[in-house]
Amino acid sequence: MKFNTKAVSSVLAAATLLSLLCSCEPEIPFSTDSVTQVTAPEITAPEITAPETLPGIDTGDVTTERETDTVTEDETTAPPQTTVTETDPETEPAKDPDAPEFKVDLSAYEKYMDPEDRDGYIILVNPSNPVGKDYKPTDLEPLVDTRPDRSKRYLRLYAAKSLEAFLKEARANGCKDVTVTSAYRSYDSQKEIFDGDVKRLMEKGYSEEEAIAIERKDTAYPGESEHQTGLAVDMHNLGAASQKFADTFEAKWLAENCWKFGFILRYMPDKEDITTYVYEPWHFRYVGRYHAKRIYDMHMCLEEYIEYLANN
Numbered sequence: 001m002k003f004n005t006k007a008v009s010s011v012l013a014a015a016t017l018l019s020l021l022c023s024c025e026p027e028i029p030f031s032t033d034s035v036t037q038v039t040a041p042e043i044t045a046p047e048i049t050a051p052e053t054l055p056g057i058d059t060g061d062v063t064t065e066r067e068t069d070t071v072t073e074d075e076t077t078a079p080p081q082t083t084v085t086e087t088d089p090e091t092e093p094a095k096d097p098d099a100p101e102f103k104v105d106l107s108a109y110e111k112y113m114d115p116e117d118r119d120g121y122i123i124l125v126n127p128s129n130p131v132g133k134d135y136k137p138t139d140l141e142p143l144v145d146t147r148p149d150r151s152k153r154y155l156r157l158y159a160a161k162s163l164e165a166f167l168k169e170a171r172a173n174g175c176k177d178v179t180v181t182s183a184y185r186s187y188d189s190q191k192e193i194f195d196g197d198v199k200r201l202m203e204k205g206y207s208e209e210e211a212i213a214i215e216r217k218d219t220a221y222p223g224e225s226e227h228q229t230g231l232a233v234d235m236h237n238l239g240a241a242s243q244k245f246a247d248t249f250e251a252k253w254l255a256e257n258c259w260k261f262g263f264i265l266r267y268m269p270d271k272e273d274i275t276t277y278v279y280e281p282w283h284f285r286y287v288g289r290y291h292a293k294r295i296y297d298m299h300m301c302l303e304e305y306i307e308y309l310a311n312n
């Protein structure tokens, strides 16, 4: 089995980087005062259907060769195979035989979906691995697919571009009306969501302690949300995020194809004990295609995968 040992040290490096970043001042202005709250999902939806196809483990030569970062717009729109280049063939990038096929021409997005910094996005944020109050990515980009009734949403550059490709291809494959309802959330906006939901639970008669315990299964505690990394996105075609989305064609397509664009379905129905969060068919997390494919093929959640990397 081939394995990139660099990945393990890079995970550690990513953890170190995170702790460094936590003490950094935010570098770009970003308003969070108009964040719209995502309604908490229903907790009691039964009979969740997992993605139907879970292919066997394939740890073969996955993306050891990649496109260069220097493809230009002109090159990507040129008719294929019509000119003979005089470039030394040894310097020509070999096309990755395992690269997925798309209906839409996504070649301009390839460098984002399959980043050269392969291990740069393996960042784990969960209740055991919180980020600091001041952690804020410095490369946030506005998303083109934010739901029209929401304020502008942001993701880190590579995740934003890959999501753009993801949604283009999703539409070409019949996914209707899937739009982004939430992406980057600051510590303060996460706190606003969390505290608001706790308040509503307390109004229903729960003690504060009970309300916080219930809320933590649905919504990340401030500082523990991977939305704060700018690498996580919520998208669906319902009025509010709900596990009912899992029954739609769109949710199944997104779950089965997300790895091609560098995303993973972060909170799966059979991993709730590990992630500590309920199944969220609308929540996708960018990690880059190399790791996304492995995570998908091995049907692991990110917590399991990072442990796997550390042990292999």
Ligand SMILES: [Zn+2]
Pocket (backbone or CB within 6 Å): 182, 227, 232, 233, 234, 282, 283, 284
């Ligand atoms: Zn989410």
